[in-house]
Amino acid sequence: MSSDRLDNIFSALADPTRRAILARLALGTTTVTELAEPFRMSGPAVTKHLKVLERAGLIIRGREAQWRPCSLDAAPLKEVRDWLEHYRRFWETSFDRLDEYLQEVQTNGDHDGQDKN
Amino acid sequence: MSSDRLDNIFSALADPTRRAILARLALGTTTVTELAEPFRMSGPAVTKHLKVLERAGLIIRGREAQWRPCSLDAAPLKEVRDWLEHYRRFWETSFDRLDEYLQEVQTNGDHDGQDKN
């Protein structure tokens, strides 16, 4: 998976409007106008956000009369998940997640609780 | 988890230099100069990237003589993972991931390996 690809995906996700659009699309395919409705923002602005999401592969656009329906394509999110997995052990072992870690590794009862400090 | 927080995390991750820095820090704490070495980029540029990572909570900085060691803090990545989980079912059911989905839901043993084509 190319670096550029992750660049596009992460920067698409870095905007709250775009994440809200994805959340809406998780409920089902809809039109640009309906997507735009919750935002105090012009239509063209939404069109631009959709372009960013499309470039990241996160949405697919159809064509139905004068509407261009958008639907979610979550495949890129799986790539993000896969990238994240490399770091899983780090958040699992971080201070406030130590308990989760202990559950996961299933050590015996008397391993010492020593951590880096 | 506030929207701003995810904004910061995602935009910190949207740059390949910063992701490379995180990858390096996964190997252990190190200094700014050593972090800068692999990149054809001035020191101050790296300092800026570190500021972005720090603002996102992804690194922690120490102080040791004239060095300012950086270490990874992956806790924000867990927030990303949690956010992603909302979309898990979408990538699992998407066309080209159908096989994985079938494995996961534990259908009977003779589902063939057919994929879209």
Added chain:
DNA sequence: GCCGTATAAAACCTTTAAGTTAAATAACTG
């Protein structure tokens, strides 16, 4: 063919991101 609706494109503005170089700060070393 013309009108209304849905969407996109163009042109523009403002802010922020990412880099640069040069100067400043901080800490060790002799």
Added chain:
DNA sequence: CAGTTATTTAACTTAAAGGTTTTATACGGC
């Protein structure tokens, strides 16, 4: 204290992001 190393700050440049308004395109209904 002067010099060297590590890092940050300041000032600046360039380009991209995110918004605007105005204009164009595409389609369905009359």
